[in-house]
Amino acid sequence: MAQRKDARGRPYVSRTLSQAVEDLPDPPATTSFALIAKLAGGQQDNPTIKTVLALCQALGDVPPAHLLPHPGYDDLPALEAFEDPLARRVLVLLGELPESEIRKVIAHLEHRRETLGLPAVPDDGTGARKPKRARRRRTETEAAQYAADALEGL
Numbered sequence: 001m002a003q004r005k006d007a008r009g010r011p012y013v014s015r016t017l018s019q020a021v022e023d024l025p026d027p028p029a030t031t032s033f034a035l036i037a038k039l040a041g042g043q044q045d046n047p048t049i050k051t052v053l054a055l056c057q058a059l060g061d062v063p064p065a066h067l068l069p070h071p072g073y074d075d076l077p078a079l080e081a082f083e084d085p086l087a088r089r090v091l092v093l094l095g096e097l098p099e100s101e102i103r104k105v106i107a108h109l110e111h112r113r114e115t116l117g118l119p120a121v122p123d124d125g126t127g128a129r130k131p132k133r134a135r136r137r138r139t140e141t142e143a144a145q146y147a148a149d150a151l152e153g154l
Helices: 014-022 033-041 049-058 076-082 085-094 099-115 140-152
Strands: none
Touching: 014 033, 014 049, 033 049, 076 085
16 A cells, blocks of 8 residues: 555555545455455455455555565565556566576666656566565554544544
């Protein structure tokens, strides 16, 4: 959610994302901010496909894989590029090439981007971001207090 901006230009939070889903033409039946917060926090791990697709649409048509809990799917620009059939074709062609040949192709593509005036693509060395640090789980007392605060609207 933090990688995408809402209509006011702020990163999404569960409440604003819930509203964005509700504003879609055909929203799923259950898209409360509490559900979205549970999905984002990992407390709920089995949303319906309709909910996932609605969240993707509300976030600006992000690929559904971006919502999966896997470090390889955190690279949103790569996932968005993968949506293009020509980009997938390039990946298939690169499939069994030796690493030295792949590096030559990368160098050529970087040169072409520069020649065409396109922005450089950042290189983190691996093609995937570091896995995120696991969130600390609330104790039962903290969870109860959080629930009570949520019910009171705090």
